[in-house]
Amino acid sequence: MITFPNAKINIGLGITEKRSDGFHNIASCFYPVNWCDMLEMIPAKTLSFQSTGIEIPGNPDGNLCLKAYHLLNEKYDIPPVQMHLHKIIPIGAGLGGGSADGAFAIKMLNDMNQLGLSIEEMEGFATELGSDCPFFIENKPVYVTGRGEVFDTLDLSLEGKYIVLVNPNIHISTKEAYSGVTPTPLSVDLKQLLTSSINEWKGNVVNDFEHSLLKNYPVIDNIKKSLYQKGAIYASMTGSGSTVFGIFDDEIDLSNYTEYMVWSGKLD
Ligand SMILES: C[C@@](CO)(OP(=O)(O)O)[C@H](O)COP(=O)(O)OP(=O)(O)OC[C@H]1O[C@@H](n2ccc(N)nc2=O)[C@H](O)[C@@H]1O
Ligand SMILES: Nc1ncnc2c1ncn2[C@@H]1O[C@H](COP(=O)(O)OP(=O)(O)O)[C@@H](O)[C@H]1O
Structure with a gap:
């Protein structure tokens, strides 16, 4: 199975409050854009991860795709997969590329293993991976508050721009x-x-x-x-x-x- 995790932009970003958990409350519009990575997962005998394209800093074990696998495996004991991420979205760029990879990995593992998770359940897992991650589950323009996981509908379409x-x-x-x-x-x-x-x-x-x-x-x-x-x-x-x-x-x-x-x- 192959998917194309996409980037996001923030249209407006208010950093409104420092929280006691070390995070900040924000207010922003998250809007998807089609600058995409490629993420493939195929059933395998053992779990593995490789990436090509832009080099990802840090230990590959910390990759959000693998973290997504471990998160779901802890709860649902899912079979191993071979993962290949082709990295295209610039890193540390405000585009949420890593978060998209993690969220898309959750969605793929849900589909491949027929876990039947609801949007809310997948957003819950995604929140454990990172503040930007839950947005990429539904992946549609929203008004965001909290640390990035509280969504409100937004009557905004930039279609065709x-x-x-x-x-x-x-x-x-x-x-x-x-x-x-x-x-x-x-x-x-x-x-x-x-x-x-x-x-x-x-x-x-x-x-x-x-x-x-x-x-x-x-x-x-x-x-x-x-x-x-x-x-x-x-x-x-x-x-x-x-x-x-x-x-x-x-x-x-x-x-x-x-x-x-x-x-x-x-x-x-
Ligand atoms: C700034 C934003 C705006 O959309 O996007 P990016 O520029 O990263 O794409 C996000 O808030 C980034 O979210 P994300 O990249 O998922 O951050 P996380 O991994 O959850 O957190 C990394 C670190 O950023 C800080 N952090 C993050 C989110 C938040 N609401 N308050 C924070 O203070 C914390 O110090 C945290 O340890
Ligand atoms: N799949 C991934 N793609 C990119 N970065 C990742 C990934 N998994 C973990 N990371 C880590 O996340 C950090 C940046 O994440 P990224 O989403 O690209 O930036 P930003 O938060 O600015 O949108 C990197 O320093 C990298 O080590």
């Missing part, structure tokens, strides 16, 4: 990015802004990580400015960086981003 994602090859650790932010309650009604016209977003829909990271990494700031110069209706860094996205009505010329990792396409 053209999106450009530019990653300047900088790996930013999520933990470090959070430690550089002073949590502040939302000063605007983010959910309402998101459901108003996209033309209202520039300057109003804000990612709280930008304040510190755009200063520390001028290249991120420059990419954001260049997307606006190219006519973006809205541009922002996603998550804890370092990827920047721009939303356009039409395709744009990407020739001045050749030194970066770039993905573009229509939003669903």
Whole structure:
């Protein structure tokens, strides 16, 4: 069985409160984009994992695909699989690529073993893997609060809009990015802004990580400015960086981003 775990972007990201468990409460829109990894699992005599494509830092035993297997195996004693992840989504990039791999692994193992888990049950397992993971179970645009696992429907469709994602090859650790932010309650009604016209977003829909990271990494700031110069209706860094996205009505010329990792396409 093969699946294609996709990235997400954060449209607006308020970091509203530091919690007693060390995490932060956030408010954001998570929106899926079709920049995808490839994840294959086939039944095997022993459990194994290999990855190709972009090199993944850290010990392969800590890969979220394997963690997903162990999580389900603890409870359901599932048979071993051979896993192959072809990594395409930039890492430490605010795109949630690792989280998507983990969540898709849960969904695949549920299907392959006919575990019959509900969406809520899979989201529960995904929350144990990481704050961003549960979103990828349903994988549709939502308004997110809590540490990233509380979902509220959002009447927002960007279907047909053209999106450009530019990653300047900088790996930013999520933990470090959070430690550089002073949590502040939302000063605007983010959910309402998101459901108003996209033309209202520039300057109003804000990612709280930008304040510190755009200063520390001028290249991120420059990419954001260049997307606006190219006519973006809205541009922002996603998550804890370092990827920047721009939303356009039409395709744009990407020739001045050749030194970066770039993905573009229509939003669903
Ligand atoms: C910032 C966001 C925004 O969507 O995305 P990315 O930039 O990572 O894609 C997420 O909150 C990232 O979620 P995720 O990448 O799953 O983080 P986790 O593995 O759960 O946590 C890594 C570390 O980040 C910090 N953390 C994470 C989530 C959260 N709501 N509060 C936190 O303080 C904690 O220090 C934690 O130890
Ligand atoms: N399947 C995976 N793909 C990418 N990173 C993974 C994966 N499994 C575990 N990780 C770890 O997660 C960290 C970054 O996760 P990623 O989702 O790419 O970043 P971000 O949180 O910025 O979206 C990496 O440092 C890596 O060691």
